[in-house]
Amino acid sequence: YRTTLRYIVPGLLLYFLSWFILSGRITSINYFIVYMLVVTVGFILILTGGTLLSRIIKDALADDIFNADNETFPQEERLIENEYSINLPAKYRYKGKTRNSWINFIAVFRSVLVQGGPGAGKTAFCIRHFISQALNKPEPYTMLVYDFKFPDLSLIAYNHWLKNKHKYKAESGCYFINFDDLSRSHRCNPLDPVTMEDITDASESAKTILYGLNRSWQKKQGDFFVDSAINFVTAVIWYLRKYKDGQYCTLPHVIEFIQLDYSKMFTLLNMQPEVSSLITVYIQAFQNGAIEQLEGQIASAKIALATLSSPQIYYILSGDDFKLDINNPEHPKVLCLGNNPQKIQTYGAVLSLYINRLLKIINKKGKLKSMLISDEYPTIVADVTTTISTGRSNLICVLLGVQSINQLIKEYGKEQAEVIISIVGSIISGQVTGDGAKRLSEQIGRIMQDRQSLSINRTDTSISKSKQLEAAVPPSKIANFSSGEFAGVLADTPQQPMPLKAFHCMIQNDFDEVDREEKAYKPIPIIRNVTNLIVMKNFTTIKEEIEQIALSEMEKALEDSE
Template identity: 35%
Template sequence: MNQNRNAVFLLITLAALLVGSEYYFLLHIAPRDVAWYTRLLTLFMKGGWLFRLLFALMVPMLSAVPDETKAYREVRHQKRPALWMQLVAVAGYLLGTGLLAMAHRFPYQFTYIVPVGGGVSLLFGVAVGYWLLRPAPKSPMSEDRKPGVAKKGFQLQLASGAWVKVPNPFRGIFIAGGPGSGKSDSWAKPLIRQALAQNYCGILYDVKFPELTEYAYHYRQLNPDATTRFCILNFKDMDRTHRLNPIAPANIPSITYAEEYAIALIRNLQTETIERPDFWSRSSVALITGVIWYLRKHHEEQCTIPHVVTLITKTPYDKLINMIGNDPECLSYVMSIVTAISNKSGDQLSGVIGTLQVAMAKLATPEVFWVMSATDEGFSMDLNNPNQPIFLCLGGDREIIESLRPLLGLYSTVATKRMNRAGKHHSVLLLDEAPTIYIPNFEQIPATGRSSQIATVFMCQDLSQVRKYYGDKETQMILGTLS
């Protein structure tokens, strides 16, 4: 409760005490020929109606005064009820107010009129104040923007009062700051507020889930007219996650898409292969590509990550190769493995397959299988579809980020592939601690995504963190495209 509401509450309490004192004095104090009794009787006879009217008029103010706290700003936006309910509330409030104000004109019914009028005015007065007089919550934009900002642009106010303007966020935003420097509070949260207020869709990568996700959810509720759907994917809290299959057939129009998704999995599983791909990584990518494309062509309902993981970790490699080798396209990708089998290079091949099985076994958890196997949640990875835009929060966990990296990297890769197309809804790709996941060919997103209205926000601790996961060459290209 803020200071304004405290003041109103105090005034209502004083008015209620005056009304109660009048009621008790007139009904329960016997007449006396003393000065104090005469003064009080004169006061209540002349001003009693005013005290009762003042009490009734103050009741709506108690529920009409908004809080100035963060808790109030983040409450769910309550729509007004039906018109007939509003009219009933107004009529009831006016009736109660009238009874209180006119009670002294009916001395024989005064005993009943005052409590009835007080109760009716209190009940309906609260409804009138909340439904009709309470101002709508301030737009999230009003806290950190000034008039005249460019459409779909961002503005952030510094502590000094100066403004940082980002009139064209589709050119890309790069934010670097050490641990504890306040990147989330100073940059991520204002950008989230303004993006949601402007009906952006897209991705929020929340490495500290659920901090930014909860923040985004509350501010999404303050914009009930937004057309974007709010969705959450995480592998930590099964009560607060949707389910979505990232490699659904609609996301794999050709085998090259399957290859890029396989690259995202392998390079997030083994980050050292980002800069130094070797025979193991190339063979692993080829095998995963073949498995994904085989399921995509011949078993669409089973084209999910759980099925891919199960086939690779629990099927003997010779049977697996024979199965996917029956498809000419898949065979071309796994030909190097077929050749190794033909040449009886069993030891080397066993080492490659064994290492891949160990790596993929990290993904064989009940949470992963449950979240990534769904195909009927009513939304897809086409996040910036103008007909059904989606704001998707990807929840990470620093304690197990090594295990979650390939999953979050895969979701991000699939989403950006589908987002980076012309004629889509304006979207944002906000990555907190971005280097903790690897997205293949990430530098192409801000370079080509500006024409697709994708606002890329890349946040990190420092450049050394980016180089650690992306390498020197890709880091320079990323910095060059985030202008």
């Protein structure tokens, strides 16, 4: 301000004092020349000082200290729909105004990644709408819902299925897997012999269950003891698949089978030609008396699987209420798998087996469209990369919910996490920090932003303006999102190109309507009355069946040797 005053004060003095030059009766032209010079100099000084003052005032009044107005960009305001799309209403700011927009997921079969920390609003603002809109379609989706905090998502899926089940072209069903309330759970055998076509299916199932029980094993693929345990469980699964055409091919029977003593177990396994090559190394170690080596190879599998030796788990896994072919045109299904945050590792391993078997069964031609929703995806072991890559042509939409990319890397390893992140078509993110925020900011890209710099020195004040490419949504802003505030990038289709794919907005939820809807929800029904006596009888029966198999097959082996 001092520089400004140095111009304005002398200018005002000269300008107004010039009046005294003309106050007398002056006839000489020299006085008029002096008058004009004084007035001109005074006016120029006032003008210069005023210009500097206006710059300073304008800079002082600038209230966009977080650059919020500059970091806005045009977004898609059209509602773009197709028979598969999911559309979320939103509001965004652009050039100081709040405008309506739509987040149009028109290419859902290219898959969706939803990320956001606790309380960011992943479920309330995004996942619940995928469930409700998918089941409200004129021809509803078939669906798998992995419900980490059962029954939150399952209630939404069940009630929307109830309202729309008449829209399916064939009789549909809604099924639940719930290990905590057996009366409200269906029973299903994930090792259904009909779907176990060859020994590779047994190997994949063995990997899934062991990786689920020992999450660190995922990062040790190729390790001798890890592969030994997987081969051992593979051999047991395939033996039971071939024995009496899979009559006893269930996970509970597998768990009980591996508890047999070595002499019985290896004799039985060696009777099946297709698994003999897998167990040769174990038999040799047993025959050579290398019990410590044998224990090292097998004990890790026995100990891990023993944690699943529960009457409740045995009861659910040994039944056959439904098949996992949820997108079967003859019997479409909505399947809800319920986990418990207090028992993540145990239940997560079993649910991972369900999901991996289902992924292989449904990824075929000629099936109905399906949506696979995995809330808190890192809590299960399910390799979805193949499904994301190839499922688009089979009308399979995969939605993965994660709290952060770092969580995904921790559970799946950097290599597999990078693959998943890079192949999903659409990403929508709430509040996240660190690498997740940086990666999202880079994906959204940069926009041309106004830049202004103020320079003040002893004699002058100058303001420079320029335009620069800067991040449209910087990581620091993503780290400070409010609940319901989301940013991301969408995929489109050749038939419905969408130039404005990036978005940063507040998703609009009518919470009053949601509350009214939830109050009218029907609870998950009781499937059957299950007593503790029934559960324990099933548990005992499985143990007795394995003992009977061992007894009868050992007698047969003795007869053959004679």
